[in-house]
Every structure is written in C-alpha cells, then in structure tokens.
Amino acid sequence: MSITRRHMLLLLPTAAIAWKHVLAGTPEASPNYKMSEHWWGMLIDLPKCIGCGNCVRACQAENDVPDGYFRTWVERYHVTDYDIENPHVDSPDGGKKGFPPAKEEGGKNFFVPKLCNHCADSPCTQVCPVGATFISPEGVVLVDKKYCLGCRYCVQACPYGCRFIHPKTKTAEKCTLCYHRITKGLTTACCESCPTGARQLADLKNPNDPIHEFMKTHSVQVLKPYMATHSKVFYNGLDGSVR
Amino acid sequence: MPGVEGFMYPNEVELQWSVLIVLYPFLTGLVAGAFILASLERVFQVQAVKPTYRLALLTALAFLLVAPLPLQLHLGHPERSYEMYLTPHRTSAMAMFGFVYLWYLMAVLLLEIWLDYRRDIVVLSQSTTGGTRWIYRVLTLGSSNISKHALEIDERVGWLATLIGIPSAFLLHGYVGFIFGSVKANPWWSSPLMPVVFLFSAMVSGIALVMLLYMLLTWSRREKIDMRCVDTVASYLFYTFIIDFSLEMLDLIHRIYEADESFRSLDFMVHTKLYMSHIVIQIMLGTVTPILLLALTQVLRLGEMTRKRIYAVAGCLTLIGIFAMRWNVVIGGQLFSKSFLGYTTYKMGLITREGLLVAIALTILPFVILWALVKLLPPWPEKNSGSLPNAAPAR
Numbered sequence: 001m002s003i004t005r006r007h008m009l010l011l012l013p014t015a016a017i018a019w020k021h022v023l024a025g026t027p028e029a030s031p032n033y034k035m036s037e038h039w040w041g042m043l044i045d046l047p048k049c050i051g052c053g054n055c056v057r058a059c060q061a062e063n064d065v066p067d068g069y070f071r072t073w074v075e076r077y078h079v080t081d082y083d084i085e086n087p088h089v090d091s092p093d094g095g096k097k098g099f100p101p102a103k104e105e106g107g108k109n110f111f112v113p114k115l116c117n118h119c120a121d122s123p124c125t126q127v128c129p130v131g132a133t134f135i136s137p138e139g140v141v142l143v144d145k146k147y148c149l150g151c152r153y154c155v156q157a158c159p160y161g162c163r164f165i166h167p168k169t170k171t172a173e174k175c176t177l178c179y180h181r182i183t184k185g186l187t188t189a190c191c192e193s194c195p196t197g198a199r200q201l202a203d204l205k206n207p208n209d210p211i212h213e214f215m216k217t218h219s220v221q222v223l224k225p226y227m228a229t230h231s232k233v234f235y236n237g238l239d240g241s242v243r
Numbered sequence: 244m245p246g247v248e249g250f251m252y253p254n255e256v257e258l259q260w261s262v263l264i265v266l267y268p269f270l271t272g273l274v275a276g277a278f279i280l281a282s283l284e285r286v287f288q289v290q291a292v293k294p295t296y297r298l299a300l301l302t303a304l305a306f307l308l309v310a311p312l313p314l315q316l317h318l319g320h321p322e323r324s325y326e327m328y329l330t331p332h333r334t335s336a337m338a339m340f341g342f343v344y345l346w347y348l349m350a351v352l353l354l355e356i357w358l359d360y361r362r363d364i365v366v367l368s369q370s371t372t373g374g375t376r377w378i379y380r381v382l383t384l385g386s387s388n389i390s391k392h393a394l395e396i397d398e399r400v401g402w403l404a405t406l407i408g409i410p411s412a413f414l415l416h417g418y419v420g421f422i423f424g425s426v427k428a429n430p431w432w433s434s435p436l437m438p439v440v441f442l443f444s445a446m447v448s449g450i451a452l453v454m455l456l457y458m459l460l461t462w463s464r465r466e467k468i469d470m471r472c473v474d475t476v477a478s479y480l481f482y483t484f485i486i487d488f489s490l491e492m493l494d495l496i497h498r499i500y501e502a503d504e505s506f507r508s509l510d511f512m513v514h515t516k517l518y519m520s521h522i523v524i525q526i527m528l529g530t531v532t533p534i535l536l537l538a539l540t541q542v543l544r545l546g547e548m549t550r551k552r553i554y555a556v557a558g559c560l561t562l563i564g565i566f567a568m569r570w571n572v573v574i575g576g577q578l579f580s581k582s583f584l585g586y587t588t589y590k591m592g593l594i595t596r597e598g599l600l601v602a603i604a605l606t607i608l609p610f611v612i613l614w615a616l617v618k619l620l621p622p623w624p625e626k627n628s629g630s631l632p633n634a635a636p637a638r
Binding site: 007068070073075088089090091093094114123125126127128129130134147148149150151152153155156157158159160161162163164165169170171218227230243 | 250251252253254255257259260281313317318319320321323324327330331332334335336337338340422425426427428429504577580581582583584
C-alpha cells in the first residue's frame with residue numbers, strides 16, 4: 001500500500017502529538033513505592049525555625065503557587081509574659097521574604113511555620129459535596145482539580161486557613177505534601193530547603209523513621225487539638241499562645 | 244494590608260462566600276415560609292387564610308426556581324455542578340442540596356400546584372385560543388378528566404402532597420441552616436440551634452412576603468382586602484417571629500454567658516464591623532420594631548386602614564431584618580480570622596459575577612416569574628374577564 005498525500009495529512013498531526021509526548025519525557029517511575037506502606041506527616045521543631053522564609057519560597061517555586069496565596073507560610077509571634085491569650089502575630093507576605101526586625105520589646109518572639117495538617121479526620125474532605133478532595137491511602141489530603149466544583153465549602157471548613165481558591169483554575173488548592181516528590185522517595189520542597197532542619201517529613205508507618213524517637217523524648221503538640229481533626233503535623237515546643 | 248485589622252491567616256483575607264450566598268438562604272427561606280403558610284389552610288384547616296393559599300404556592304414556586312441560581316453563579320465550575328447528582332459525597336451536608344431541592348420542587352410543590360390548578364387548567368385549555376390554549380393543553384399533561392370523582396382524587400392526593408410538603412419544607416430550610424451550623428471551624432456558625440433559627444426565620448420571612456404580596460396584588464386589582472385573612476396571617480407572623488427572636492436571643496445569651504475563646508473576637512466584630520447590619524438593621528429595625536408593631540395590632544383595637552399600614556410597614560421591615568440576618572450569618576462569619584486575632588473587610592463588586600447588580604437581578608427575578616405565573620394561573624377567580632368559566636373559587 002502506497003502512502004498518499006491524504007494519508008500523510010492524517011498521519012502528520014498524530015505523529016506530532018506522539019512526538020510531543022516523547023519530548024515531554026515519561027514520569028519518573030517509582031516501582032518500589034507502595035501507598036499502603038506509608039502514613040505521612042510532618043514534624044516541625046519550632047526552636048529551630050529562624051523565619052528565613054526559604055520554605056515558603058521553595059513551595060511557591062516547586063508548586064507554582066500564585067502570588068498572594070500560600071500552601072505554606074510562616075507566622076511570627078510576639079508574646080508578653082503575662083498576656084498569653086493576646087499574642088501579636090504578623091506574617092508579611094506569608095513570611096516569604098523573611099521578617100523585618102521586631103518592633104516590640106520584652107516578652108518573647110518565635111516563628112511558627114504553617115501548612116495543611118493532613119488531618120486523619122479532616123473537616124475539609126468531609127464537607128466536599130462531590131468528594132473531589134480526599135485522603136490518599138497514605139494519609140495525604142489531596143484535591144482532584146478536574147473534579148472540584150469550586151464551591152469553597154472546604155475552605156470554610158478548614159480550621160487552620162490552609163486552603164484557597166486558585167485564581168486561574170477556580171478550584172480548591174492546598175499543600176499536597178509534595179505528593180509528586182514523596183512518592184519518588186524525595187522529601188518535600190519545604191523540608192529540603194529548610195536550612196536548620198526545622199521541618200522534617202515523617203513517615204509514621206515506618207518504624208525506623210526518626211520521628212518515633214523524637215516523639216518519645218519531646219513534648220509534641222498539634223495545632224487546635226480541640227478540633228479533633230487528628231492532625232499529622234506535629235510541633236515541638238509549641239507555645240500555648242499559638243492559634 | 245488594606246481592609247485587614249490585626250492578624251488574619253494569609254489565605255483568609257479574601258472572603259469566600261459573597262452576597263450571592265446571602266441570597267441563597269434568603270430565597271430558600273421565603274420558599275419554605277410561603278409553603279408553610281399555604282399548608283396552614285390545606286392541612287390545618289385555617290379557613291381564614293384561604294385567600295392567600297394559591298398565591299403562597301405560586302410564590303414558593305417562583306422563589307424556588309431562582310434559589311439555585313446564586314449557587315450556580317458562585318461556583319468556580321458551574322458546568323460541573325451535575326456531579327452532585329451523579330457522585331454525591333455522602334458525608335457532605337452540601338451534597339444533599341440537589342436531592343432535597345429536586346424532591347421539594349418535583350414531589351411537593353409542582354405536584355401540589357398542578358393538582359390544585361388541574362381543573363382550572365383543563366377549563367382554560369378549552370376556553371382560551373391560540374398559543375395560550377396550547378400552553379394550557381401542555382399543562383394538563385394529557386389529563387382532562389375533571390369529573391367529580393377525579394377532582395376528589397386530586398383533593399386527596401393534594402392533601403397528601405401538602406402533608407409530605409410540611410416536613411419537606413422543614414427539611415429544605417433546616418438543611419440550609421445545617422450547612423452553616425455544622426462547620427465546626429467557624430464559631431459564628433457552629434451551633435445546633437442554627438437549623439432551627441433558620442427554619443423559624445424562614446417561616447417569618449415567607450409569611451411576611453405572602454402577606455405583603457396579597458395586600459399589594461389585591462390593592463392593585465382594586466379588590467377589597469380580606470382583613471380577616473390578613474389579620475390571621477399577621478397574627479401567625481407575630482407568633483412565629485416571637486419564637487424566632489427568642490431562639491436568636493437564646494443563642495446570643497448562651498454565647499455571651501459561655502464566653503468561650505472566640506467570644507472576644509466575635510463581640511468586637513458585632514460592635515464594630517457588624518454593628519450597623521446586626522444591631523441596628525437586624526435586631527432593632529428588622530426584629531424588635533416589627534414585633535412591637537404587630538404586638539400593637541394584637542393588643543389595641545385599631546382601625547382597618549391603620550392595621551393595613553402597620554402590616555405593610557412591619558412586613559417590609561421583617562424582610563429587611565431577615566435579609567440582614569442572612570447577611571450577618573454568611574458575611575459576618577467570614578469577617579473574623581479563625582485565629583481570633585484579626586478582621587477583614589467584605590468588598591462587594593458592582594458588575595462582577597458575584598456583584599451587587601447580579602444580586603439585585605436575582606432578587607427581582609422571582610417577582611418576574613411570579614408575575615408570569617399569576618398571569619398563567621390566576622390565584623383568584625377572574626370575575627370580569629370571563630376567561631375562567633366555572634373555575635374553582637380562590638381557596
């Protein structure tokens with residue numbers, strides 16, 4: 001059978017699409033990754049956080065987070081000795097560019113990085129009307145952007161303010177715990193970029209993960225424990241004033 | 244940051260639910276309230292409110308048809324909303340909206356209206372001409388039997404539809420309240436009282452609207468307003484309003500007395516950003532004033548004209564007050580930070596998709612639909628035109 005001009009016209013676009021896929025490369029294979037073997041969380045060692053904002057910048061670069069919105073951010077607390085219930089908090093541009101010198105004198109200053117708590121009983125996944133946001137088998141709260149209605153109920157339901165609506169896709173956005181990285185055996189962008197090791201990815205199902213030893217020997221707390229969301233972001237040295 | 248006082252979590256600065264989400268519970272509330280007023284006559288045999296029966300049903304339908312529009316316009320992806328029917332998430336309070344809505348529209352309201360109007364529709368399909376005739380022919384759904392026996396069956400099935408309709412109306416609006424009341428992250432919303440408060444405020448707004456519409460339409464038709472009817476409707480409005488206000492005050496007193504960690508933040512908000520809409524418009528102007536006005540009509544022997552004027556003013560203030568209540572719930576619940584350390588500001592657009600003009604259009608639209616429905620299915624006997632021979636008298 002000879003190839004006619006008509007055949008060529010049909011074949012060329014198909015070949016172009018196929019070639020585009022070849023050029024894009026195939027995703028990195030992760031044959032050894034089994035979802036059932038992991039239960040992801042994060043440990044944040046607050047005394048180590050210096051408020052440099054590296055984590056925020058790394059997250060924005062890695063996940064293409066639009067300006068003005070945050071998958072992770074850093075807050076600076078200033079608490080005077082006697083007024084623990086009224087801390088002064090700031091987070092200029094989510095702490096992305098670090099922090100200006102503190103104005104207040106006396107009391108104490110400290111930084112608190114925040115991100116999605118990947119709650120085991122997450123209120124955000126509970127309220128999604130179509131199940132577009134869900135908990136993966138290894139405990140990561142994710143959003144299916146092709147399915148999300150953009151109703152914003154999940155944003156309202158998150159007690160920690162971790163969700164937002166992406167201004168372009170009009171769907172719910174949040175920290176994915178760099179799912180595309182951790183399933184390839186890498187750590188998250190924020191953990192990798194932290195110069196002091198204040199943020200550490202933790203696999204709670206892995207008995208050899210250092211988090212187990214750390215939890216045994218330190219006073220570890222989660223944010224807003226009264227919300228009973230079974231948060232999996234654990235804070236060492238969390239001050240009672242932190243909201 | 245402009246519009247922000249204190250500290251907000253960075254993603255909280257932008258409000259998620261706009262004035263359209265204020266309209267949604269307002270419109271569904273009017274539906275539920277109007278229907279419950281209609282059921283007073285049908286199920287509870289309150290003969291005095293008969294003149295409002297059909298008007299209340301048509302009002303409920305007109306507002307129910309518009310109720311999902313603000314939600315659709317608000318969605319980031321309205322084209323995906325059908326997924327709520329195909330793959331509803333069983334743990335989501337919102338997922339049931341489509342089903343509750345359809346149930347109420349198809350199984351209750353349309354059925355009841357059709358059964359109640361069937362005789363008139365059949366008569367009109369024979370007495371009218373041209374395109375109108377075809378509309379009525381379609382509306383008969385092929386059922387032209389208006390024998391005594393058939394009408395008795397209509398009556399029985401209609402009664403049953405109303406009976407099912409009452410808990411359905413409670414479900415429709417109680418459920419809207421649950422959407423807010425079940426958000427544990429938000430202390431302004433999170434309350435088991437929320438569905439009950441929503442339900443009673445719905446009844447209040449629906450009764451007030453039908454009362455106003457009845458007076459307005461009767462006046463515009465140069466007919467005499469049935470004062471026995473309006474007095475009865477107004478007394479129901481008064482009693483329901485007292486229950487509604489008591490529930491809201493119970494919620495308020497409970498919050499003040501308990502004074503949990505969110506109290507200082509919410510208290511500050513009510514005294515600053517929400518002062519006008521909550522204290523002045525909702526409580527003083529939209530609740531206390533109409534209750535006092537209605538109380539006057541219950542206590543004093545007032546003349547007919549005075550009562551009419553009081554009902555008109557009280558009805559309008561009630562609707563303003565209930566709208567303010569929805570505003571304070573929806574918008575107020577987003578003005579403070581979940582850190583309880585700061586406040587943001589709601590900036591309503593003018594001609595944006597979720598802006599003021601769209602909200603106004605969506606508020607006017609049910610009245611346009613109601614106008615068409617009243618033209619198509621007159622809720623009163625047409626004495627002069629003769630277009631409806633042997634029509635059933637207004638219920």
